[in-house]
Amino acid sequence: MFLSKSQPILIVAVIAFSSIIYANEPDEKEVARPVCDVSFLTQNTPSQLEFSRLGISTSAVSVGSGWFSAPKGITTDEFISTTNDEIREMLARYIKNPANRITPDMQVLIDIEIPVDPRKFSSFLSDNGEERFKELITAFKRRLDIARELLPNANLGLYGVPVPSGSNTTLESLETQMNGIHAAAALGLFDSLDALYPTLYFRFGPDDPKFEEKTAGYTQAGIEAALSVRRSDNTPLS
Numbered sequence: 001m002f003l004s005k006s007q008p009i010l011i012v013a014v015i016a017f018s019s020i021i022y023a024n025e026p027d028e029k030e031v032a033r034p035v036c037d038v039s040f041l042t043q044n045t046p047s048q049l050e051f052s053r054l055g056i057s058t059s060a061v062s063v064g065s066g067w068f069s070a071p072k073g074i075t076t077d078e079f080i081s082t083t084n085d086e087i088r089e090m091l092a093r094y095i096k097n098p099a100n101r102i103t104p105d106m107q108v109l110i111d112i113e114i115p116v117d118p119r120k121f122s123s124f125l126s127d128n129g130e131e132r133f134k135e136l137i138t139a140f141k142r143r144l145d146i147a148r149e150l151l152p153n154a155n156l157g158l159y160g161v162p163v164p165s166g167s168n169t170t171l172e173s174l175e176t177q178m179n180g181i182h183a184a185a186a187l188g189l190f191d192s193l194d195a196l197y198p199t200l201y202f203r204f205g206p207d208d209p210k211f212e213e214k215t216a217g218y219t220q221a222g223i224e225a226a227l228s229v230r231r232s233d234n235t236p237l238s
Helices: 076-081 084-096 118-150 171-186 210-229
Strands: 009-011 021-022 028-035 036-038 062-065 109-113 155-157 194-198
Touching: 076 118, 084 118, 109 118, 118 155, 118 171, 171 210
Parallel strands: 009 036, 062 109, 109 155, 155 194
Antiparallel strands: 021 028
């Protein structure tokens, strides 16, 4: 088992709930109990499905980059130059729309992969230098800080930090990912957040070489890597 009871899982798609254990209640009805907190979420609007009998919360939502003034096709220069007022106006429009059913204390997974995915921070730093990297992270941080401003009581987390999956992933490439993530953390990127959510889905099939080794090993490595990230004041994220 890789997760402690206090660590949440966010299920973004329908998967096999291998983290669920079953028990018989006194009334002989079979119920499911998660071994850690589990949430089921969908993109931009909370799911209306009901999984409470399985011990799974649906009070969670994934918010895409477009609502953070980072639409598909935005350039790095445009991302950096977007003003706080523009970011605030866009995100407030999303939050205030009753159709999105956003509640003040819900779990919000922030999914910003444009123009630079967090897993590529390290290569961006290498290719563009420290000053340009600082500009990128400052622009990224402003979006997360505004999310905290508009949702002060929400549980905010960032998706894809890190991504220990993919056919070309190795533990060495995960370490390279983490170099960029730790550099961003030192600049305060995650200071407004409650949690980081590594990507734990895998593209390896049972017929692929070392399927079990990769699935188990990368899951553990990804969780441990996410837990190693700290805010700029050295406090841990939950």
